[in-house]
Amino acid sequence: GDGSSSDSGPPYLIVPVPGSAVDTELSIEQNTGEIRTKVPLDRETRASYSLVAIPLSGENVRVVVRVLDDNDNAPTFPSPVMSIEFPENTPRDVKRTLNPARDLDLGIFNTQRYNIVSGNVNNAFRLSSHRERDGVLYLDLQINGFLDR
Template identity: 30%
Template sequence: MCSHTTYLITMARHDIQSFWLRYVSPFMLLVATMDMASAVTHYSIPEEMEEHAVVASLASDLGLDVRSLYKRKMRIDAVANKKYIDINKDTGELFILEKIDREILCPLRTTTSCYLKLDAAIEDPIRMFNIEVEILDINDNAPHFRRETMHLDISESSPMGERFSLNNAVDPDVGVNSLKDYHLSSSEHFAIEIQTGRDGSKFADLILKKTLDREAQAVHRLVLTAVDGGVPARSGTANIVVRVLDVNDNAPSFDKENYKIELMENSPIGSLVIKMNATDRDEGSNSEIMYSYSLYTSEKTQNMFSLNPDSGEVRVKEMINYEDFKIYDMEIIIPAGWYSYF
């Protein structure tokens, strides 16, 4: 009886041990694996490291025997990224598998941080390790403008202090290596004012500091330079072409104010007496000139001589008789000016 009872108890102990090994041990292994995965091994490296460059001695940092890496089939897997980094199973070192461009790995980042997340795994027994490689920015990009040349049309009547928006430069680098400032080439008419957007981007407004005169200078050519904060700094440029739009601020003028013309009597009808020569420094419609007799030109004179309003040609209209009239006084005007001819 006792021996039978002992046998049953022994069998019970054996069943409990089997249960423990089949169910409890794997659960404990899972807990251990999860605990191991929660610890993250962190490294920081600059972008653009050459291929095969050593990142760190991973086996040493994880306390692994280098000689067992092949046997335990150690591998590195990228998490949601391309595999840029791998492990040398002979040395236990992490190395660059492919050169990393931070701006490609982390495009349009809202923060300055960029991470490459890796999983390291070994077998027999299975262990998992989380690895986080921070990719540090280097100043490998110069600021650049989306448009190499900006064209602005500004009226010469624009007041001092008026501002005009310019295209901003962009720099894929971050932090101190990002865009910091703008510079404008020397100009007595223009300056710039730097603005900072809510997202931290910087742009420049062109400020008119001296009124423009199209007749003195119709086109202003400027150079805008964008500079980053790297050491040494890198920069990019864009051309600004300002075309000054005309306002009607110039009066037409004749080459002479007074003329004295001798004309033979009985000159043929249609004979050219004089061709007026007026100029206007304005452009476009503001430079158009229209000739006409003033109110001080008598009707008799206007009946004797015709005036072409477009060309300014004065021609004989009626037969001229010296005995009837010896001197004809005519006054020809154009907008904003008048000149006499005798």
């Protein structure tokens, strides 16, 4: 008895915020304060979990468990084929914006670049891109040379 036993557990109780899916996707070991996953986490499905740590003496502390992203989603295009027409006398540097790919991953795991992989005879086209505030990489198909049938 001196009240300082190391096996008495943490000086708080951890409880999930209602509706945060903590009960079904995380387990909380109240004796140690350890939080473990019950299921594989997927940031695109749930980006965070909210808990409250209630100290045995003092005020509550809000705990947020953030799920970090992984490169687990391939980019997808709105349609498998996109048709764009340029008249053969179209001047160089004219461009048409293409529908961007959608990638659910964030940051460095999001779509980073596009390439023309075939059909670019005499390098008649080039791609340019820019990332907007929405995080999407927008793509332009640009005339790079002379078009002639």
